[in-house]
Amino acid sequence: MAKHETPLVDQLESGPWPSFVDEIKRESEARHKNPNNVELQIPEDVCDDLLGVLELSFKDGTTHWKHGGIVGVFGYGGGVIGRYCDQPEMFPGVAHFHTLRVNQPSGKYYTSDYLRKLCDLWEFRGSGLTNMHGATGDIVFLGTRTEQLEEIFYELTHNLNQDLGGSGSNLRTPATCLGESRCEWACYDTQELCYQLTMEFQDELHRPAFPYKFKFKFDGCPNGCVASIARSDMAFIGTWRDEIRIDQEAVAGYVGGELKPNGGAHADGDWGPFDIQKEVIDLCPTKCMWMEDGKLKINDKECTRCMHCINVMPRALRIGNDRGLSILCGAKAPILDGAQMASLLVPFMKVEEPYDNVKEVIEGVWDWWMEEGKNRERLGELMKRQGFQKLLEATGIEPDPRHVQEPRHNPYIFWKEDEVPGGWDRDIQEFRKHHQR
Amino acid sequence: MAFISSGYNPDKPMEDRITDIGPRHFTDFLPPVIKNNMGKWLWHEILEPGLLVHKAESGDEVYTVRAGTPRLMSVETIREICEIADKYCDGYVRFTTRNNVEFLLDSQDKATELKKYLNGVKHPGGSYKFPVGGTGAGLTNIVHTQGWIHCHTPATDASGTVKVVMDELFEEFQQMRLPAQLRISMACCLNMCGAVHCSDIAILGYHRKPPMIDDEFIDDLCELPLAVAACPTGAIRPKKKTVKSEKDGSEKEVKSVEIKRERCMFCGNCYTMCPSLPLADQEGDGLVIMAGGKISNRISEPKFSKVVVAFVPNEPPRWPTLAKTMRQIVEAYAKDAKKYERVGDWADRIGWERFFEKCDLEFTHHLIDDFRDPAYYTWRQTTNFKF
Numbered sequence: 097m098a099k100h101e102t103p104l105v106d107q108l109e110s111g112p113w114p115s116f117v118d119e120i121k122r123e124s125e126a127r128h129k130n131p132n133n134v135e136l137q138i139p140e141d142v143c144d145d146l147l148g149v150l151e152l153s154f155k156d157g158t159t160h161w162k163h164g165g166i167v168g169v170f171g172y173g174g175g176v177i178g179r180y181c182d183q184p185e186m187f188p189g190v191a192h193f194h195t196l197r198v199n200q201p202s203g204k205y206y207t208s209d210y211l212r213k214l215c216d217l218w219e220f221r222g223s224g225l226t227n228m229h230g231a232t233g234d235i236v237f238l239g240t241r242t243e244q245l246e247e248i249f250y251e252l253t254h255n256l257n258q259d260l261g262g263s264g265s266n267l268r269t270p271a272t273c274l275g276e277s278r279c280e281w282a283c284y285d286t287q288e289l290c291y292q293l294t295m296e297f298q299d300e301l302h303r304p305a306f307p308y309k310f311k312f313k314f315d316g317c318p319n320g321c322v323a324s325i326a327r328s329d330m331a332f333i334g335t336w337r338d339e340i341r342i343d344q345e346a347v348a349g350y351v352g353g354e355l356k357p358n359g360g361a362h363a364d365g366d367w368g369p370f371d372i373q374k375e376v377i378d379l380c381p382t383k384c385m386w387m388e389d390g391k392l393k394i395n396d397k398e399c400t401r402c403m404h405c406i407n408v409m410p411r412a413l414r415i416g417n418d419r420g421l422s423i424l425c426g427a428k429a430p431i432l433d434g435a436q437m438a439s440l441l442v443p444f445m446k447v448e449e450p451y452d453n454v455k456e457v458i459e460g461v462w463d464w465w466m467e468e469g470k471n472r473e474r475l476g477e478l479m480k481r482q483g484f485q486k487l488l489e490a491t492g493i494e495p496d497p498r499h500v501q502e503p504r505h506n507p508y509i510f511w512k513e514d515e516v517p518g519g520w521d522r523d524i525q526e527f528r529k530h531h532q533r
Numbered sequence: 534m535a536f537i538s539s540g541y542n543p544d545k546p547m548e549d550r551i552t553d554i555g556p557r558h559f560t561d562f563l564p565p566v567i568k569n570n571m572g573k574w575l576w577h578e579i580l581e582p583g584l585l586v587h588k589a590e591s592g593d594e595v596y597t598v599r600a601g602t603p604r605l606m607s608v609e610t611i612r613e614i615c616e617i618a619d620k621y622c623d624g625y626v627r628f629t630t631r632n633n634v635e636f637l638l639d640s641q642d643k644a645t646e647l648k649k650y651l652n653g654v655k656h657p658g659g660s661y662k663f664p665v666g667g668t669g670a671g672l673t674n675i676v677h678t679q680g681w682i683h684c685h686t687p688a689t690d691a692s693g694t695v696k697v698v699m700d701e702l703f704e705e706f707q708q709m710r711l712p713a714q715l716r717i718s719m720a721c722c723l724n725m726c727g728a729v730h731c732s733d734i735a736i737l738g739y740h741r742k743p744p745m746i747d748d749e750f751i752d753d754l755c756e757l758p759l760a761v762a763a764c765p766t767g768a769i770r771p772k773k774k775t776v777k778s779e780k781d782g783s784e785k786e787v788k789s790v791e792i793k794r795e796r797c798m799f800c801g802n803c804y805t806m807c808p809s810l811p812l813a814d815q816e817g818d819g820l821v822i823m824a825g826g827k828i829s830n831r832i833s834e835p836k837f838s839k840v841v842v843a844f845v846p847n848e849p850p851r852w853p854t855l856a857k858t859m860r861q862i863v864e865a866y867a868k869d870a871k872k873y874e875r876v877g878d879w880a881d882r883i884g885w886e887r888f889f890e891k892c893d894l895e896f897t898h899h900l901i902d903d904f905r906d907p908a909y910y911t912w913r914q915t916t917n918f919k920f
Contacts, residue, residue: 107850108693109658111700116603116692118656123607136534153681153690154849157815161685163808170546179683195683199556206562208615208624215608224608228628231678231727238683250541253551276572277563278587287559298553318830322630325835326731326828360579361669364710367872379832379873404831410576429725432765432802434907435837
């Protein structure tokens with residue numbers, strides 16, 4: 097017999113898509129049965145009460161979670177999101193329901209041994225409910241009580257060699273695509289760079305000292321599987337500056353229909369036979385490709401590396417050999433002043449340990465933002481407020497036409513005094529000698 | 534349940550403390566075939582929905598079976614995933630950015646067998662536990678936020694709306710018949726923990742009533758200047774008010790704020806700064822649907838999603854209006870877009886007047902931007918339009 101009647105929530109057990117309601121119920125059942133006699137450290141009925149709260153929200157159309165309280169682990173200002181229920185008498189099992197963010201490994205690979213240890217810890221000291229994964233990328237432990245926070249942190253660090261992620265006005269847990277581990281399009285080792293920068297900036301990650309949140313994301317190529325260009329204050333996107341490698345035999349294979357276009361991605365549509373002219377050459381945004389004597393030709397100098405031709409013919413076309421990354425800055429969601437896409441700051445940079453060139457750009461950006469950024473002002477908003485030129489000055493990067501989609505529409509240039517011969521100090525009396533009032 | 538210490542000593546928090554150790558290094562968790570072929574992959578192919586092969590320069594092949602998850606997962610289910618990983622994949626498993634789980638195998642036969650197995654496992658309520666799919670020109674899993682499960686600012690539920698939309702569009706997850714990949718994202722308020730602003734279709738929780746003011750308590754709970762400064766439209770001003778005490782009915786003067794309601798754009802930023810300004814409301818809250826965004830640089834530049842439906846009411850548990858509207862957009866796109874065209878590319882080609890016609894969506898004044906400078910750039914400044 098369920099602790100709370102939840103007829104509305106129960107309806108979401110139906111339908112084909114994996115039901116989160118079943119997940120909560122599954123954990124509820126496991127906690128009640130508790131076959132291994134785990135000494136559950138938070139209420140056994142935490143999952144039942146969570147279902148009860150959710151049913152109440154389904155009934156009255158509003159949330160029942162209070163503003164977060166300031167809870168955390170000693171010495172860290174992030175990694176824990178305090179959460180309290182606004183109906184603790186009705187749902188005592190979730191009166192405290194704090195979240196921990198656990199810093200995920202680059203590329204989200206796991207061994208079952210490690211995952212089981214996480215599960216054992218979270219069953220023992222928390223609700224047993226997780227997010228795999230949170231929106232920023234962390235493993236999310238969903239719901240525990242205040243007195244368990246230090247215990248969980250102690251066990252994570254001592255037994256699992258594992259730290260928390262970021263929250264609040266700090267460096268948020270960096271996230272990466274799976275990169276070179278299983279992708280032929282990765283232009284640099286995104287996983288290693290993500291890891292190394294996470295380690296380099298542990299202090300910034302755990303101890304909020306920034307005006308607001310700051311996100312790094314690492315995409316191995318312009319396809320952008322972790323959405324760095326839209327979601328991170330600094331996006332590190334792989335690219336190359338030499339020629340696309342062509343296997344003409346494989347091109348012929350695609351043209352002849354022996355190879356499946358787009359890696360087989362369109363298999364269930366009725367799209368007719370593959371047409372390289374229509375599907376690749378005509379769709380090239382820079383029109384830098386053509387067929388000549390049955391061979392595919394690319395004017396690589398004009399290519400902007402959008403990935404389309406490579407995506408369509410992965411066996412025939414490969415990314416270049418002179419690889420590196422571009423850095424784009426200032427993406428954010430709409431709150432407050434509207435959504436922003438990241439803007440190109442560094443067109444190309446090689447990626448080699450110890451990544452001093454990358455770190456130098458980061459330090460320049462942070463020095464500027466920490467000096468000039470207002471409370472709760474993201475980097476992108478500061479860029480808008482003070483201008484892209486200030487970002488260039490802060491990072492010592494020379495202006496380049498690649499920095500703009502097009503030049504400015506107005507002549508309202510903020511000339512600097514030292515750019516104008518003779519400076520700005522002038523003598524009005526001298527002027528009046530030649531110009532009557 | 535007796536309290537069991539981990540070894541942590543609250544009287545001496547720094548004793549044996551380990552901090553700043555970061556995440557585990559990813560090479561602790563890579564299957565041998567991945568470790569051996571890092572950076573040496575040649576090509577990949579989607580053999581069938583949810584089943585990929587990657588070929589390395591060494592000649593090695595790795596087969597991947599991808600399955601959806603509800604993101605909110607019990608440790609019981611994670612343990613079940615571990616059992617599957619042990620049985621089929623020598624104990625290795627990974628998750629994708631979009632909340633899918635991936636099993637990596639060394640042969641196509643094993644992968645096909647695993648796919649069959651995964652498609653056969655169901656929850657007691659009848660839903661699939663690990664439906665295989667989410668590849669190629671189809672719908673993959675919806676990335677989303679916490680909603681009523683765990684958040685203090687949502688205007689809707691996240692897990693619930695996602696479940697409803699994935700139920701409605703389920704077959705698109707398990708096939709690849711669309712013109713291009715379809716990325717749907719969900720955020721339960723404008724804070725957009727899920728940053729849904731560049732998705733093919735985005736579902737966004739939104740408030741429509743200005744905040745209430747908890748006059749008696751606001752000065753105790755909030756920094757009033759921060760609450761005032763939080764408002765992007767300058768609608769909040771400090772104001773002294775006389776209130777009747779909740780406890781004893783006595784009148785007293787308090788420092789509070791007043792709100793110019795007609796200036797409120799319902800972003801909820803004031804509530805983020807000050808818990809005494811709640812916005813949530815059963816009738817006021819609901820969903821915005823946005824479309825035409827993308828992140829990839831492929832063919833065309835990354836784009837923001839545009840608001841195409843100003844408001845869909847909250848209709849738990851199954852949000853029928855949301856499900857129906859999502860279906861309408863996806864069907865129109867599937868029918869009309871050309872191969873490789875993302876939703877936004879399609880809309881750009883046919884024109885937004887056609888988009889509304891083909892999707893059978895009403896165009897209302899709410900959809901014309903009037904928020905600051907960028908608004909101007911979205912108005913039509915040409916005589917090129919369609920009848």
